[in-house]
Amino acid sequence: MSDAPAWQGELYDLLREFDVTQFSYVPDAGHKELINRSIADPEVESVSLTTEEEGVALQAGxxxxxxxxxxxxxxxxxxxxxxxxxxxxxxxxxxxxxxSMRGDFGEGNPWQLAMGKATQPVMEDSGITCFRVETEADLIPTARAACTMAYQAEDAIAVLLTQKLLGAKAFSTGGES
Amino acid sequence: MASKPKLRTGPDEAVAEGMLERRHAVAALLGDVDDALIVTGLAGSKDDVLAITGADCPTAFTLSGAMGAATAMGLGLALAQPERRVIVVTGDGELLMNVGSLATVGVMNPPNLSIVCVDNEHYGETGWQESHTGRGVDIAKMAEGGQIPNVRTVTQDSELAEAAAILRAANGTSFVLVKVAPTKPPPIHRSRDASWHKARFREAVLGRN
Known part of the structure; x- marks a missing residue:
């Protein structure tokens, strides 16, 4: 069905196992498989956002x-x-x-560095617990723990998919986008 | 020199001739809300709704912060409860802060969602500074451009009934911009504990917390 890493499909299945029915996103290559699965799945809402904060309010609603x-x-x-x-x-x-992290391990676009470095501190200062995932083997166990904490204990959790997991986006030395 | 806002130091004491009074207008637009789930913006729009429902209404979730969140929150609720009527009542300043949410709602087009923007053309909580809508910006056109299918602008009493019917019809998302006088009706006291209101809301809708 796709050339995405197997864990992306497993992550979608895990979220469905927890009965997630609203997938919201601003498109990103690191989430391509989840986004496409949510579009193809007649049982869920696939909500394309204009800006990410809409997805925070959407979850509360x-x-x-x-x-x-x-x-x-x-x-x-x-x-x-x-x-x-x-x-x-x-x-x-x-x-x-x-x-999906930019601006960390191996980043080649200097514009991404400031927010990349600020991501975890900003979320933690806002009361959100962050779990960093650096290996494929760690992804599903971490995601399952995160789902349990968020959907059963009603905690606020962010799973950070690092560039060690995703790979840094390749840039030519002249580097455009 | 580029345009500046008009100076204003406070609300009008009385509703000017030919303008709508906000509480009357919102009550006429919403009608019977016994069956509705409501999300409001901050301050004025919150109080407009509580004047209708009473401050202890469990199915009205009222923001006192997170300005700009009301419409997207209403969308999440409407998608979660497709059999229930969901109404967002907010103000021009709140909606302008996240106006892209009209596009997100428009492409989703949940038929059970209605949005009312109470447009007094001012930031009434912060010193009555003129908002963009007092300077020609038209949020109803933004809603239309965002593909919301049923959009009306109401400026006078005779237009309220038709707009109320559109808000109640469940044939696609509806949006009503209601232009109101810049007055300040008495505030309505309500706890600002969002966690408590969340629990009461869920109890009323789901039968559990």
């Missing part, structure tokens, strides 16, 4: 209505979310996000 929601974003999008994290923290809403 989903919880009010008894549904489970997940936000897929790139680390640069975390900065867009910060004020809406107050809704999660003050309201003690469950929250789960998978963040």
């Amino acid at each position: 989903a919880h009010l209505g008894g549904a489970k929601s997940v936000l897929l974003m790139q680390s640069s999008g975390v900065g867009n979310c910060v004020n809406f994290f107050s809704l999660i923290k003050h309201g003690r809403f469950p929250f789960l996000t998978f963040v």
